[in-house]
Amino acid sequence: MSEILRVENLAKSYDGFQAVKGVSFSVKAGEMKALIGPNGAGKSTCFNMLMGQIKPSGGDVFLDGKRITGLRPRQVWRRGVGRTFQITGTYASMTVIENVQMALISHNHRIFSLLPRARDLYRDEAMALLDRVAMTAQAERPCSVLAYGDLKRLELAIALAHKPRLLLMDEPTAGMAPSARIALMQLTADIVAQEGVSVLFTEHDMDVVFTHAHHIMVLNRGELIADGNAAEVRANPQVQEVYLGGGMLFKEIENA
Amino acid sequence: MGFFFAQLLTGLSNAAGLFLVASGLSLIFGVTRIVNFAHGSFYMLGAYFGVTLMGILPDYLGSHVGFWGSIVLTGVIVGLVGALVEIVVLRPIYRAPELFQLVATFGVILMIQDLALMSWGAEDIMGARAPGLRGVFRIFGEPIPKYDIVLICITPFILIALWWLIAKTRLGILVRAATQDREMVGALGVNQRWLFTGVFALGSALAGWGGALQLPKGGADLLMDMNIIGPLFVVVVIGGMGSLPGAFIASVIISVLNVFGVTYMPQSTLVLMFVVMAIVLIFRPYGLLGKEEVAGEHGQVGAPEAPIRPFGRTGRLAVTGLLAVLALLPLVSDPFLLVLMTDIIIFALFAASLHFILGAGGLTSFGHAAFYGGGAYVAALLVTYAKAPMEIAFIAAPIGAGMLALVVGWFCIRLSGVYLAMLTLAFSQLVWSLAFQWRSVTRGDDGLINIWPSDWLSGQVPYYYFTLVIGAAGILFLRHVIHAPFGYALRAARDSARQAEATGINVKRVQYLAFALAGALAGLAGGLFVFAKGSVFPTELEIGKSFDALIVVFLGGIKTLSGGVVGAAFMATVEDWLTRMEYWRLMLGMLIIAVVILAPEGIVGSARRLGERLGLIKRAEAEE
């Protein structure tokens, strides 16, 4: 499998505090990879640097071998990276399908168009995307009345609108009921399988991680301490030590 | 040397009074997030109550106790008035969009203006002199009034007292907590409502003291409420909204700069502080000591707006019907109704252009009149100097205003919320002062006159049709743009700038171009205006014009598509009717406050809600 994302020595420091200390890893085409670690390990910082929300203090990010370090989020997106947020960011004043249409309009470079009506554009494509996430029944509902799990699925549809090669998902199942978590991740796994998109996600729920991730990376205090498949990570003594304090989580690792 | 020192002292003494009033405004904003435009009214009330008390108390308490007692008591009285205003007017609307409260404070301004006129009469009243403090000290040979020295000495005590109150008392801890996190105060089990009332009363009292303390240097008059608003907001914004030390530093900077400005650039007094404000905000967008604000916070509180949809068949019929009625109007109406309708259409277009960036864009501009008046001036200047035919000048109005908006927007769009509003205000003041002071070109406040339409449009009926066609086209165009991809991108940027950026939308560029488009259409309205009236004066660029438009957009309903247009029609009609009465400001003020309290979603929003409740309109949820 070829590499889709390569990260080299990525670092970020705030006023002398090193949140991320020279992290290197890669994501292969068509794989689902999880980035885990205790709170404050630097996962979100890492994610935000990949997507361009935060400028790294050092290191490089390559997408398909092309350097994308320091690009703005919208530029990273244009190069084929989609993202979902820990706290959903949808357009509350639009309907479900309009949310997806908006992303399609952007994908087709028609943001500054004044002539057509936005609601008539790319309806079929938007509906197809909603179908992918089983949201067609809710297409015309105002986004503001959706249940949280539905918002997550909608966000996924938005993220798929420009046919990304890589999907970054920050805590995709946070705040969801256990059954909904499984459903959402199954959906994601199906998409990965069918469309060959790669997924990099952070996650607290070890069930989700060990069920769906092909590879797992563990970040602790800004350093990558493990990178491998489930068995390798479980066997890693450093990981065990990190998660010993977390008791519950460690048990989850044991059980998985 | 002595002269410089004397000037410095003058600056510091002016700063003392300014800080007192500004600290109250800053405190109120910090805790309640209310942009209280009525703060100047409390300052004015302080002056009037002070004058009255100083005429009474010294007879009973002796001159010294009477004078200083009057000042203390004035603050208490004004504080109580403030508490009353907070409880009656503001408390019911804390859950409305934040800037909605600003409209309510406008109502308060209007009411207090008329109430003060009723109570104290129209004539200016000289303030009493401070007993024993008449005359001057000689410092380095320069005369410094004794009272100035007293003011300078009082200020540190006020600053320390406020600091002690905020830093050392339980109330202060709650205030600080509320400044940082309003929900947390609720969680602490504190009655947030009374905390807000208390802070508002304290802030008003500070304004009242400011008004009373300036009496020995001036007096009480009916214009002082509006006159202090400019410097006040400049100080609070430069210092950082909600920051007391910031307000102090900014008061000193502004006052001292002003004193030196008076000496070395005597013509500059109109704009100096706005230039300073613009520079500070360009380099420190949140003021000297202010904290960064969460973008999109302002104007977006409350329920999100319902999804928009284009006109259905009924809607199209209604619009066509309305246009038909307007088109047939000249057949039945007297000439004046056409004049009034012309004015209303122009105002509606102006309001719709503001509504476009405010509603769909979530960008609050306090200086939109710069583009309206700007457009009018562009046309008028072309007619006056280039002898341009009316048609050319008219087309140039929106183009010129749009270019002006591109320049202003380039600086402003980087900010958001109240800071964006304040920077637009500063720029509009700059444009105003340009029109006012560049007399060789703009003829200052003598204005540009004899800007009448071409022959084929002269006369009431032709110009009415011209206005109707252009105005309706402009309004419908804006409406269409909101439905177009660009309008959707603008709303997307408002709803979630983060998601928009993460899906390829250049949020700032979208907002920048929307700002310019709104400016151009405001300029179009200005072009219609100048040929309707035949003249243009700097009044069209005044802060008051911007606020007129803001008020109607809020009254009409910010989260509705037709809010600006309906609000403008409503306001123009009501104003035309009310201004015939003696105390119309009082009534208009009460009307504004009533609409704000009873219909916090604006006229259109409330009408829609009522329609939903009565079953006349399907709920947005059910619309499939």
Added chain:
Amino acid sequence: MNIFRSLLAAATAVTLLASPSLAEEPIKIGDINHYKRMAAFADPYRKGIELAMSQVNAKGGVLGRPMEFIFRDDQGDPGEAVKIAEELMTRDGAVMFTGAILSNVGIALSSFAKEKNYLYLAGEPLADTLVWQSGNANTFRLRVSTWVQAAMLAEAAAKTDAKTYAAIAPNYSYGTSAVEAFKTVLKQLKPDVEFVGEQWPALFKIDAAAEVQALERVKPDAIFNVTFGTDLAKFVREGTDRGLFDGRPVYSMLTGEPEYLEPLGEESPEDWIVTGYPWYDLPDGPGKTFVTDYEAFTGETPKMGSLVGYTMALSVAAAIEKAGATDTASLIKAFEGLKVPETPVGELEYRALDHQSTFGAWIGKLALKDGQGVMVDWSYKNPVAYMPSDDEIKAMRPAN
């Protein structure tokens, strides 16, 4: 859906406004003024008009019909004023309109009157351009203009041996044209004077202490003041406290008018040479009769505005009587060269040349009397001698 509400609102607007007005018997004149924004000046003005109306109508009105003024507030906004003027003329049946204090509103009304061929009589506005550079056939003006008042003060100033002057004036048209006129006339009369400083506080936003310091810094022999209202009060206070006026003659515009002088009370600056209105000191004659009548009518002492309003209303009555009709063309013809006898300032003439009346000005010295400033050693001056020559005026006025 929203547009349905718009329709409803507009329909309400139409029904509210479309109620027809009936033509009534009195001859109506519309007066547009800043009744709220400048209440201290507009109120006495209105009362002066009301006094004139009660007198005119007691004598049987004009052309056998009663006369009536309709008062409307324009909020000091020129655009609003123009709208109201249109309403007064087309809906309320006014035969002409009067009003304005602020010059810019007066200028807007003047341009509007010309475009629509209405007649506008400006009472208070002082701007020179109103009858000169921007003058037109449809506009007449009662009050003596800025130029003339400044020229009178300059004449007084030229008699002293002061060589260096500093000026302080509010930073808008009135202030700048007053200073310009004073400078021009004074230099004509006394070429060796020098202007060493000019201060331009924003109107009603003076930083008096700083202005006084700046004036003191240039150590002028004499001062020309144009500030008024609250600016004047603050300027006088700071200037007196800091000794700015000690040993310096001050020439001051309008300060002797009761509107501005009375609020100063016992702090009125002594020995200033001012223009104003010494109503308390007038000899027997029409001037004094007006004061007595006004006090009886209103229970208040007269202000400058009272005099202007009263005289303006009398002028309108005289013009209608002379025209024998109420159409604009006849009224304009009547106003040109109209002589109004027996006004409080004697006989007035509206000059055919520039449509300016010969209403003059009082100039005198301020003194304190019973804790109140008064004008002493005053004289009333006819303005014609202080105006530019007829040829100069003809050259200034645009051809109609």
